[in-house]
Amino acid sequence: MTAASNFQGVPEGLPGGWLASRRTLVLVGNLPVMNGLWLSQYADREARENGPTCLVRLSVDNVQLELFRAGSRRPTVRPQARCEEALRTIAPVVAHWLIVPKAGDPVEIPEGTDDIVVLTGADQTAILAAYRLVKAAHEA
Helix, strand or coil, X not given: CCCCEEEECCCCCCCCCCCCCEEEEEEECCCCCCHHHHHHHHHHHHHHHHCCEEEEEECCCEEEEXXXXXXXXXXXXXXXXXXXXXXXXXXXXXXXXXXXXXCCCCCCCCCCCCEEEEECCCCHHHHHHHXXXXXXXXXX
């Protein structure tokens, strides 16, 4: 698998109950500059501390998978593979899943979520936005 692979369509309940590894829902608040760089750095740090980590970024019509620090255990995913097939292929290698929900959608906490992390800046505006994000997730 490349550093990042895009798959069309978003499977229902991603990632599903068949993934037994630790799952963290990552809520992205107001981050300085490009949030993708912050997400990648966070995923790499988690992989360094907890083993191979897959960053799953959901968008309206596709899913991006990035596998961090899998070393020689990096699985091969067919270029024409569907998202669920790719997830099943890499699942045996992954120790930690980081799931980033669709931006702008109401936050739903997937069943089986072990942790919730909010990545945000430290200025007052970012902290207020993070509070609203967490409150919306709690209400969901």
